[in-house]
Amino acid sequence: MGEAAHIYGANPGSARYDPEMTSAERSAITNAIWLCGNCHKLIDDDPLRYPAGLMFEWQRAHENRMSELVGKASAEIRHRYEARHLEEFGRLSYLGERIILEKGRFWEHRLTAEMLRFEMSPILRRWSALARGLYIKPTTRIESSEFTSWLSERMQELEQLAAAFSTLVNSEFGRAWGEPGVAGSDVEIVAVCRLVAEMCASALAWEESVRFSRVNEPFSEVHALLSGAAADFIEQAEKIPEFLSAVVEQSPEGGTHELQLVLGLPDGFAENIQAATERAVAWMRRHS
Incomplete structure (x- = not known):
């Protein structure tokens, strides 16, 4: 009577399909729930009413119920341990919780990919909104006398981010x-993933500090060159979960898998910044 139902759909167009997942992640036991045939059809016919999160809650409730029915002390103790252990992490994705509790093959790398996606998701949405000009923040005016020190601080922050x-x-x-x-x-894996997301959030804040600031005309060229300088931090970090998922997809037995992440600035960035700053300072001297 029981059927193994996908929580996130197995194929494009299927219920709750997530294009960010690999086929190995979709076929993993962490993405399955046992249902009868009628309920399987019910949840797949109406995925808006039966979202993935609800499936994970059913999964957890079912496990707890089975422990009560079986009445085994060891099962009850394990569930108490799992509940206490998950409390250490704070807010997790449903899939992240399952990976932590079940710890299947390649769980370290699967957890890293899932937590990076989960933690970076709001930052990526915000980054996309900033790039499309979908929100504004109060503008900070940088006076000419303050610009050199302001620029120095922004450059130091880029070095710290790197x-x-x-x-x-x-x-x-x-x-x-x-x-x-x-x-x-x-x-530790969850902590590192959150630090990577925090680093991306700092890169986003850096971009906001530039885009929502105004300078006097002599320094407008320098100011314009700064916009987008922190973009690579977010774009490079976004490659990590994609790489890990692709490696796990291959079910490797061994070997070395390498991802090269190169933080780059626009061509001639430092030279252009220096030249533009020198022109601005020269203009200020002539008109002082």
């Missing part, structure tokens, strides 16, 4: 995943 990005990607992920053959730490 240093944080490099450490997170090159060191912290590997530390959280653990040595080969040793299980990683779910707490």
